[in-house]
Amino acid sequence: AADADADCRTGALQRNLHEMEDPCLSTQLIDGDGVFNVSGLESFMKEVKLAECGLSYAVVSIMGPQSSGKSTLLNHLFRTNFREMDAFRGRSQTTKGIWMAKAQNIEPCTLVMDLEGTDGRERGEDDTAFEKQSALFALAVSDIVLINMWCHDIGREQAANKPLLKTVFQVMMRLFSPRKTTMLFVIRDKSKTPLENLEPILREDIQKIWDGVPKPHAHKDTPLSEFFNVQVVALNSYEEKEELFREQVSNLRDRFQQSIAPGGLAGDRRGVVPASGFSFSSQQFWKVIKENKDLDLPAHKVMVATVRCEEIGYEKVATFTADEEWQQFEEAVQSDYVPGFGKKISSLLDRCLSEYDMEAIYFDEGVRTSKRHQLESKLLQLVNPAYQSLLGHLRTRTLEAFKESFDKAVEKEGFAVAARDSTQIFLEKFDKGSEDATIQQVNWDPSKVKDKLKRDIEAHVVSVRATKLSELCATYEGKLTKALAEPVEALLDSASEDTWPAIRKLLQRETTAAVSGLESAISTFELDEATEKELLLRLENHGRSVVESKAREEAARILIRMKDRFSTLFSRDADSMPRVWTGKEDIKAITKTARSASMKLLSTMAAIRLEEDGDNIDTTLSLALVDAARPGTTDRSIQSLDPLASSSWERVPEERTLISPVQCKSLWRQFKAETEYTVTQAIAAQEANKRNNNWLPPPWALAAMAVLGFNEFMTLLRNPFYLAVMFVVFLVGKAMWVQLDIANEFRNGFLPALLSLSTKFVPTIMNILKRLADEGAAPAAPERQRETELQPRNNSSNSNVTSAGSSSLTSSENGPEYSSPVAQ
Numbered sequence: 098a099a100d101a102d103a104d105c106r107t108g109a110l111q112r113n114l115h116e117m118e119d120p121c122l123s124t125q126l127i128d129g130d131g132v133f134n135v136s137g138l139e140s141f142m143k144e145v146k147l148a149e150c151g152l153s154y155a156v157v158s159i160m161g162p163q164s165s166g167k168s169t170l171l172n173h174l175f176r177t178n179f180r181e182m183d184a185f186r187g188r189s190q191t192t193k194g195i196w197m198a199k200a201q202n203i204e205p206c207t208l209v210m211d212l213e214g215t216d217g218r219e220r221g222e223d224d225t226a227f228e229k230q231s232a233l234f235a236l237a238v239s240d241i242v243l244i245n246m247w248c249h250d251i252g253r254e255q256a257a258n259k260p261l262l263k264t265v266f267q268v269m270m271r272l273f274s275p276r277k278t279t280m281l282f283v284i285r286d287k288s289k290t291p292l293e294n295l296e297p298i299l300r301e302d303i304q305k306i307w308d309g310v311p312k313p314h315a316h317k318d319t320p321l322s323e324f325f326n327v328q329v330v331a332l333n334s335y336e337e338k339e340e341l342f343r344e345q346v347s348n349l350r351d352r353f354q355q356s357i358a359p360g361g362l363a364g365d366r367r368g369v370v371p372a373s374g375f376s377f378s379s380q381q382f383w384k385v386i387k388e389n390k391d392l393d394l395p396a397h398k399v400m401v402a403t404v405r406c407e408e409i410g411y412e413k414v415a416t417f418t419a420d421e422e423w424q425q426f427e428e429a430v431q432s433d434y435v436p437g438f439g440k441k442i443s444s445l446l447d448r449c450l451s452e453y454d455m456e457a458i459y460f461d462e463g464v465r466t467s468k469r470h471q472l473e474s475k476l477l478q479l480v481n482p483a484y485q486s487l488l489g490h491l492r493t494r495t496l497e498a499f500k501e502s503f504d505k506a507v508e509k510e511g512f513a514v515a516a517r518d519s520t521q522i523f524l525e526k527f528d529k530g531s532e533d534a535t536i537q538q539v540n541w542d543p544s545k546v547k548d549k550l551k552r553d554i555e556a557h558v559v560s561v562r563a564t565k566l567s568e569l570c571a572t573y574e575g576k577l578t579k580a581l582a583e584p585v586e587a588l589l590d591s592a593s594e595d596t597w598p599a600i601r602k603l604l605q606r607e608t609t610a611a612v613s614g615l616e617s618a619i620s621t622f623e624l625d626e627a628t629e630k631e632l633l634l635r636l637e638n639h640g641r642s643v644v645e646s647k648a649r650e651e652a653a654r655i656l657i658r659m660k661d662r663f664s665t666l667f668s669r670d671a672d673s674m675p676r677v678w679t680g681k682e683d684i685k686a687i688t689k690t691a692r693s694a695s696m697k698l699l700s701t702m703a704a705i706r707l708e709e710d711g712d713n714i715d716t717t718l719s720l721a722l723v724d725a726a727r728p729g730t731t732d733r734s735i736q737s738l739d740p741l742a743s744s745s746w747e748r749v750p751e752e753r754t755l756i757s758p759v760q761c762k763s764l765w766r767q768f769k770a771e772t773e774y775t776v777t778q779a780i781a782a783q784e785a786n787k788r789n790n791n792w793l794p795p796p797w798a799l800a801a802m803a804v805l806g807f808n809e810f811m812t813l814l815r816n817p818f819y820l821a822v823m824f825v826v827f828l829v830g831k832a833m834w835v836q837l838d839i840a841n842e843f844r845n846g847f848l849p850a851l852l853s854l855s856t857k858f859v860p861t862i863m864n865i866l867k868r869l870a871d872e873g874a875a876p877a878a879p880e881r882q883r884e885t886e887l888q889p890r891n892n893s894s895n896s897n898v899t900s901a902g903s904s905s906l907t908s909s910e911n912g913p914e915y916s917s918p919v920a921q
Contacts, residue, residue, distance in 0.1 A: 163214030
C-alpha cells in the first residue's frame with residue numbers, strides 16, 4: 098500500500114493533469130513475483146464502490162514492450178497516476194507486475210490495468226512465463242485490451258508483439274468458450290505513412306498469426322472475429338508532437354465513454370462477471386493461470402456466481418439474524434402468541450430477499466435462483482422454530498379458552514351440545530389464528546398442531562364427561578345406598594319368612610327409582626346405547642352390592658345377633674317386660690321358643706336370597722339343629738346322615754352363601770354353649786324362689802307339734818308370766834332379726850350367712866343393751882321416736898356379693914321372689 102501511494106505521488110509530479118477532479122485510486126494487483134494482492138484489491142473495490150456497479154463497469158488493460166510508453170498513455174488517456182519512466186535516467190523497467198487504477202470521469206466505472214512490459218532485460222530472454230501469464234490474465238479479465246506497439250515494428254516478424262500474440266492465441270484456444278474481447282492496437286509514433294495503409298498490414302499479420310495457431314477441433318473453423326474485436330488507432334509521438342498527441346488521446350478517450358453500450362468499444366462483450374464478484378473471479382483466474390490449468394470460462398462464471406451468491410446469502414442471513422425487529426419477534430413468541438406474526442415476518446423476509454436480488458441480479462441466473470432458494474430455505478429455518486412456538490402458544494391459548502367456555506356451557510346446555518358447539522367454535526378460532534400466522538414465502542401446514550389441538554379438546558371433553566358421569570353415578574349410588582342400607586339392616590334383624598321377599602321388593606323399588614333418575618340425567622350426554630346400558634347396569638349392581646354387603650356385615654355378627662334375640666325372648670315376656678321366675682313359668686318351652694327364633698335368624702342369614710329361587714336351608718337347619726335334639730328322635734339312619742356336613746347349601750351358589758352348613762353347625766354349638774348358662778341360672782332361680790316362699794313346716798309336723806305341745810300350751814295359758822317372758826323374747830328376737838338382716842344374709846348361702854352373722858352378733862347385742870340403758874336413764878320418749886331409733890343402721894355394711902348368673906331377691910305382697918339378671 099505504501100508503494101502504491103508513492104507511485105501515485107510520483108505520477109502526479111510527472112503529469113500536469115490539472116483537469117482531474119477525483120483523487121487518485123490505484124493499487125498493485127499482482128506483484129513482480131506473481132503474488133495476488135487480495136487485501137489491496139478488496140480495499141480498492143470498497144474505495145471505488147465497485148460492488149454497487151453491478152454489470153455496469155468495464156476493465157481495460159494494456160500490454161506491450163517494456164519502455165514503450167504504456168503507463169504514459171494510460172495516464173493521459175484515463176487520468177490515472179501509473180508510474181512513468183524517467184527518460185533522463187535511461188530506459189529501464191518501470192512497472193513491475195500488474196497495477197490497477199480507476200479511470201477518472203469516465204462512465205461507466207472503468208478499471209485500468211497496467212501490465213509489466215514484455216521483452217525486458219530485467220527478466221531476461223528465458224523468463225517469459227510471467228509475460229504469458231499476465232497476458233492471458235488480461236485477456237480473461239479485460240473487456241478491452243490495448244496492445245501498445247511502435248509504428249516502425251509493423252511488418253516485422255519478431256516485433257509488434259507477434260511472439261506474445263502467438264502464445265496468447267495458443268493459450269486462448271484452451272479456453273472452452275472465451276469471452277469476446279476488444280483488441281485495440283495502438284500504433285505509437287505514427288510516421289508519414291497513412292493509417293489506411295498500415296491497418297491492412299497489421300490486420301493481415303494478426304490473421305496470419307490466428308490461422309497459424311493450432312486450434313481444437315471444435316474451433317477449427319472459428320473466425321478471429323468470434324473471439325476478438327480488432328480495432329486500430331495511431332498516435333503521434335508524445336515527445337515530438339505533444340499537443341497533437343494530447344488531442345489524439347482526448348479523441349480516443351471519448352471512445353471509452355459508455356464503452357459497454359451497444360456500438361461502444363466493448364458493446365458486444367460476453368460472460369461479464371458482476372462487479373461484486375470481480376475480486377473473487379480475478380483471484381480464481383490468476384490461481385488457475387499460475388497452476389497452468391485449462392480455463393473454463395463458463396464454469397468459472399458459474400463458480401464466481403456460486404461463491405458470490407453464497408456470500409451475499411450469508412450476509413443476508415446475518416443481517417436478518419441481527420435485525421432488532423426480528424429479535425423482538427423471536428423473543429416475544431417464546432412467551433406468548435403474537436398477533437400479526439405472519440404479515441410482519443413475511444415483510445422481513447421479503448425485504449431480505451429483495452436485497453439479495455438487488456445484489457445478485459447480475460450473476461448467473463441459474464446460480465442466482467438456486468442460491469436464492471437456499472437463502473430462503475435458511476431464513477425459513479430460522480423462522481420455523483418461532484412459527485412452531487407461535488402455533489404452540491396459539492394451541493395452548495385456544496385450549497385454555499375452550500376449557501373455560503366449555504365448563505360454563507355445560508352448566509347451561511346439554512353436555513353433548515355444548516361439546517360440539519364449543520369444539521367447532523374454537524377450532525375455527527385456531528384456523529383464524531394460524532391463518533394470521535401464515536408466512537407468504539412458504540406454505541407451512543398447521544394441520545399437525547390442529548390435530549393435536551383436536552386430540553387435546555377431545556381428551557378434555559372425555560375427561561369432563563367421565564368426571565360428570567362419575568359424579569352423577571356417585572350421587573345416585575349414594576342415594577340408593579342411603580335408601581337401602583338402614584331398611585335392609587332392619588329387615589335382616591327381624592329375620593322372618595318375609596325378610597328376603599321384603600328386601601327384594603325394597604331393592605326393586607329403590608333401584609328402579611334410581612335408574613330412572615340416572616337415565617334422565619345422562620340423556621344430555623348422548624351416550625351410545627352400550628355405554629348407557631353399562632352405567633344403568635352398574636347402578637343396579639351397586640344396589641345389589643349394597644344389600645349383599647349389608648348382609649355380609651350382619652352375617653359376620655350373627656352369633657351376637659342370635660344371643661341378643663335369645664336373651665330378649667328368654668328374659669322378657671310377651672309385653673317386653675323383664676321376666677320374673679316365680680316357679681310357674683315353663684322354662685323348657687320358653688327356651689325352645691327363643692332358640693327357634695335364633696335358629697330362624699341363622700337360617701335367614703345363611704344365604705343371600707335376592708333371587709326368587711327356592712331353597713331348603715330353613716328345613717335343613719330345623720331338622721339338623723332343633724328336631725335332632727328331641728328325646729324321641731332315636732332313628733339311627735337319621736342320626737347317621739348329618740345334613741350340615743357340607744360346605745355348601747343345596748340349590749344355593751357359592752357366591753350367594755354367607756354361612757356354610759358346617760359354619761352353621763359350629764355357630765349353633767357355640768350359641769347353645771353360651772346360652773346354656775342363662776337357662777341354668779333361670780332354673781336355679783326358679784327353684785330358689787320355690788324354697789324361699791315355703792316357710793312353714795309340713796302339715797304332719799304341725800299336727801305332731803300340736804299333739805305333743807298341748808300340755809305346754811295349756812301351761813302358758815294358766816301362767817301369764819310365761820306369756821310376758823315369751824313376749825319379751827319375741828321382741829328381742831325380732832330386734833335381732835331386723836338388726837342382723839338374717840333373711841338377706843341367708844340368700845347368699847348358709848355358710849357365708851353364718852360367718853357374717855358370727856361377726857355381727859356380739860356388736861349387735863351390745864348396741865341393743867346400750868340403747869336400753871340410754872332409754873332407762875333418759876326421760877321417756879314418745880313411742881314413735883323409739884321405734885325410729887330401733888331401725889337398723891348397719892344395712893350398708895352387709896355383703897351383697899353375687900355371681901353373674903345368681904338370682905336376686907325381690908319383695909312383693911306374696912313374699913320374696915327371684916328374677917333373672919338379664920331381666921334386671
